[in-house]
Amino acid sequence: MTSEAAYLTELAEILWPCGGTLGRGRDDSPFNGAVPLRSGAAREYLPVPSAHNPRIILPVANRHAAARGVAAFAQRHSLRDRVRLVLLTGAFASGVAPLLLRDRLRVASGHAIEHALSAALDREVVIAIHVGPPRANRKPVLLLLTPGGRTIGYAKVGVNPLTSRLVSAESEALRLLAETRFSGITVPRPLHTGTWNGRPLLVQEPLPVGDQTDRPTRRQLLRCALEIAELEPLREEHLSACAYRHTLAERITEIGDRAEAPALRAALEGLPDVRLPFGAWHGDLTRWNLACTPRRAFVWDWERLTFGVPIGFDVLHYELNECVQAGVHPGVHRWLDSGARLLRDPLMSGAGVRPDSVSTVMALYLIDLATRYLRDRQAEAGGRLAAIDDWLLPALAGLEERAAHEARLSC
Incomplete structure (x- = not known):
């Protein structure tokens, strides 16, 4: 059994402790090493595109919910994505998909997460599941859908210590944000928090995103990032005296004897003592967590909301993830220029980001991102940007030189 098929069976054990097994649509032959059914008749789900490469899991018995699940989880940012979406949605809506996709995840009857969600929301719930890449x-x-395919909400379940911590953090963030009055941002309301199978569970309302929303323009991105920053009163401090620098140094220490730690520590200690503005950041502001209309931004996935960080991190994070879509190394090269231009925008200058601090903020962002990746062990899990010695440390070295040059020019 492949590692992805193994992940799928482990996931089935969490969501459906009544038991699940992987097999084929036309027979009862399980994959090697699959978890056996323990009781009752099975409900069937389709791992798409396959059990060996699962990205979404859709109910076989409800084609309306399955078609809606395909549309909700599709990344429609290229012609290829749009064509795939049309074909998959049509296959499920017509009922043909189960004949074309052979792999099945069969779940035994018994108490399952659908029952817990239905009880929490006081209505019948059908689910489609986004798994995503490793x-x-x-x-x-x-x-979460009605049997007719109307969206009710979204739920997250922790599956290990890291994801459990993130689900709990997002539950707390949404409780805080529910008391915040944004002028241009809409965030989801929490509908239910609790546990499932001993793991944290969060249910939140869906946001009205779809064909009427799009990726942000440059100005929308900057305004959104600054409004998030203002979740706490903005303040300015010298880097040497700020609490953030001390916390970041502690985080580097906590990653232990990782080979990258000395370079990160040296980079932090070598940055010029410029004056920086501090506020809050979303922590993962990307095209997958942000959609806009001309007048409003819709932002979700608040599991990494953090306070007291240099203003500009959200803008840099969004831009980096955009730049690397066509390749990591050429993307990072573009980001070194485009990220700096964003930080020099008059909107950012108005928030206190000075010309002599641009490269320092970019370097701090990369150090922060590297410590996150190392702490979470993203490289071991196969994360796309996780090999920081391959791209991040060389970029950081260049930014150190730029930061020193900018500081000298301001003297």
Whole structure:
């Protein structure tokens, strides 16, 4: 059994402790090493595109919910993605998909997560599940639907210590944000928090995103990032005296004897003592967690909300993830220029980001990102940007030189 098929059976044990097995649609032959059914008749789910490469898991018996699940979890940012979406949605809506996709995840009858969600929301719930690519923080995101295919909400379940911590952190963040009045941002309301199978469970309302929303323009991105920063009163401090620098140094120490730690520590200690503005950051602001209309931004996935960080991190994070879509190394090279231009925008200058601090903020962001990846062990899980010695440390070395040059020019 492949590692992905093994992950799928482990996930089945968490979501459906009544038991699950992987097999084929036309026979009862399980994959080698599959978890056996323990009782009752099985419900069937389709791992798409296959059990060896699962990205979404859809109910066989409800084609309306399955078609909605395909549309909800599709990344429609290229012609290829749009064509795939049309074909998959049509296959499920017509009922043909179960004939084309052979792999099945069969779940025995008994108490399952659908029952817990139905009880929490006081209505019948059908689920479709987003699994996503391998990475340390991969966890199931459940699309909650009525039997007719109307979206009710989304649920997250922790599956290991890291993802359990993130689900709990997002539950706390959404409770805080529910008391916040944004002028241009909408965030999901929490509908239920609790546990399932001994693991944290969060249910939140769906946001009205779809064909009427799009990726942000440059100005929308900057305004959104600054409004998030203002979740706490903005303040300015010298890098040497700020609490953030001390916390970041502690985080580097906590990653222990990792080979990258000395370079990160030296980079932090070598940055110029410039004055920086501090505020809050979303922590993972990307095209997958942000959609906009001309007047409003819709932002979700608040599991890494953090306070007291240099202003500009959210903008840099969004831009880096955009730049690397066509390749990590050329993307990082572009980001070194485009990220700096974003930080020099008049909106960022108005928030206190000075010209002599641009490269320092970018370097701090990379050090922060590296410590996150190392702590979460993203490289071991196969994360796309996790090999920091391959791209991040060389980029950081260049930024150290730029930061020193900018500081000298301001003297």
